[in-house]
Amino acid sequence: MYCSELFCLFVQILFTHYPRLVISLVAVANFAAITLAFTVYHFLLAATNQTVNERYKRYYLSRSSTAAMSRTNCYNRGLLLNLYEEFFPLQFARSRRVKSG
Numbered sequence: 001m002y003c004s005e006l007f008c009l010f011v012q013i014l015f016t017h018y019p020r021l022v023i024s025l026v027a028v029a030n031f032a033a034i035t036l037a038f039t040v041y042h043f044l045l046a047a048t049n050q051t052v053n054e055r056y057k058r059y060y061l062s063r064s065s066t067a068a069m070s071r072t073n074c075y076n077r078g079l080l081l082n083l084y085e086e087f088f089p090l091q092f093a094r095s096r097r098v099k100s101g
Contacts (some may be wrong), residue, residue, distance in 0.1 A: 046086040047079050047081060047082055047083060048076055049075045049076050049082040049086075050073060050076075051075065055071075
């Protein structure tokens with residue numbers, strides 16, 4: 001309990017002397033958390049080789065009883081190849097052309 005009381009006292013003193021600093025730090029922490037969540041979600045999309053629209057439709061159409069939608073993604077090549085295609089698209093396209101023709 002001593003540590004949390006000391007921390008609360010520190011925050012109170014800091015807030016009374018520098019309120020703009022504390023409010024700015026809270027805003028930056030919130031912005032960082034939101035940006036991190038956004039980045040993790042889009043990394044998940046890149047890893048599964050989906051767009052936001054495809055993921056949205058697959059989720060909501062699979063919940064309805066009348067839609068018969070496949071749960072597999074035909075463009076999914078596995079984690080490493082999906083990320084390679086996402087971050088190095090020109091090299092990936094060249095490697096696909098060499099192999100196929």
